[in-house]
Structure formats: C-alpha cells, structure tokens
Amino acid sequence: MKVNTQSVNFVADQKLINFIQKRLDKLDLYYDKIIQSDVYLKVENTSEKANKIFEAKVSVPGDSFIVKKQCKSFEEGADSAAASLERQLLKRKQKLRAH
Numbered sequence: 001m002k003v004n005t006q007s008v009n010f011v012a013d014q015k016l017i018n019f020i021q022k023r024l025d026k027l028d029l030y031y032d033k034i035i036q037s038d039v040y041l042k043v044e045n046t047s048e049k050a051n052k053i054f055e056a057k058v059s060v061p062g063d064s065f066i067v068k069k070q071c072k073s074f075e076e077g078a079d080s081a082a083a084s085l086e087r088q089l090l091k092r093k094q095k096l097r098a099h
Contacts (some may be wrong), residue, residue: 001025001034007041016041016074023078024085027058031089035059041074056081063092 003021005012024037042053054077055068065088071077 001028002036004036004041005039005041008043010041012041012074019075020078023082024056024058025098027082027085027089030086031060031093033060034089035061044070052077054078054081056085058085058089060089060092065089 001024005017005020006011010070024039027034032085037056037058039057040053040055042055044051044053050070050072052072052074053068054068056065056066056078058065065085066090067081067084069077069081069084071080091096
C-alpha cells in the first residue's frame with residue numbers, strides 16, 4: 001500500500017516515516033482492497049504536552065476513512081489511529097459480507 005506522508009511546519013525524519021509506513025502496512029491484514037493512505041503530521045504551538053496531531057485518510061473502493069488523533073508523540077498517534085482504522089475496516093468488511 002502506498003502511504004503519502006506530509007509533515008506541516010517541521011521536517012519528519014526517515015525513521016518516523018518508516019515507522020508509519022510499517023504500521024499502516026499492517027492494515028492490509030484486515031482489508032486487502034486499500035488503495036492508498038494519506039498521513040498528515042502537524043505540531044500545534046501550545047504549552048500542552050499532547051501537541052502532536054496525527055491525521056490519516058485511508059482510501060478504499062467507494063469510500064474513505066479519516067482518523068485524527070492528538071497525542072504526545074507521532075508514534076503513539078500512529079498506533080492509536082491504526083487501531084481505530086482496523087476497527088473501521090473490519091466493520092466495513094463484515095458489512096460487505098452480509099450483502
């Protein structure tokens with residue numbers, strides 16, 4: 001699956017991009033018709049510790065799923081967003097099987 005990663009207001013290092021790619025590649029285990037995914041990494045200028053926003057858009061035939069998580073680190077955001085996407089993709093797969 002092709003993962004397009006964009007970082008806003010900072011430069012993401014290759015290690016982070018590889019981690020996101022690897023984590024989102026696991027979504028293929030739950031739903032094999034994923035076309036692509038777009039990931040947006042943003043840093044808010046606040047005094048809070050959870051100032052990193054991880055936003056993922058996964059495109060499947062006929063639909064797309066969008067998840068937005070705000071966490072302390074991008075790795076934590078990638079994990080929680082991937083878990084949420086896994087649930088959504090499984091739900092869609094079960095819905096398609098029912099028809």
